[in-house]
Amino acid sequence: MISTIYPNNTTSIFLEESTSDSFNKLNNVSPPCLGCLISDKAGKTLFKYEVFEGALDFYLKKDIEEEEKKNSFDVELIPMFISALERFSQEINIQDLAGFKLKGTNIKMHIIFYFNNYTVIFFLNPDVNYKLIESRINNYFKFLFDVHLSDFNNVKKMCSRHFISHLELLGRVWLKDLNNSYMKTIKN
Numbered sequence: 001m002i003s004t005i006y007p008n009n010t011t012s013i014f015l016e017e018s019t020s021d022s023f024n025k026l027n028n029v030s031p032p033c034l035g036c037l038i039s040d041k042a043g044k045t046l047f048k049y050e051v052f053e054g055a056l057d058f059y060l061k062k063d064i065e066e067e068e069k070k071n072s073f074d075v076e077l078i079p080m081f082i083s084a085l086e087r088f089s090q091e092i093n094i095q096d097l098a099g100f101k102l103k104g105t106n107i108k109m110h111i112i113f114y115f116n117n118y119t120v121i122f123f124l125n126p127d128v129n130y131k132l133i134e135s136r137i138n139n140y141f142k143f144l145f146d147v148h149l150s151d152f153n154n155v156k157k158m159c160s161r162h163f164i165s166h167l168e169l170l171g172r173v174w175l176k177d178l179n180n181s182y183m184k185t186i187k188n
Contacts, residue, residue, distance in 0.1 A: 032182040034123040043083030045076050049171030063106050114145050
């Protein structure tokens, strides 16, 4: 039921192969939006949206040359780090952590906090102009949490692999749309 999570009812075109499917690790072309992690405030990852299976691992690790470092790097630690950073910022009274961003040579990260209970860590190609898609990203997650807040708060539902798979599939569809939209915007 894609329409319950995807507000603009243009999903049918994304059930077919789309141009963002050309972004994969074989052709070494990075899509504008790579994916995101949604975690609780303790830093436990609840969902992972990726443009393709393993995209976040691939793009985060691709410049690590030492095999041991590459194998020991765990994407799941990122939400825990952000959670610890958020708690620390409260202790020392840092203002506007919601605008927190990191940029490296192969990836850019934006942190979005929602409903005092969830954190979205959004990963982008470092060359992406985030301002061009910021409102679409914020609107999507506001809609996601508005529609599914009770599901997120229901532990039994959150442990359901079917529910998680459903949201991850919808997230992948949305990422493809977002990438296609961004590419069209920068071409015009």
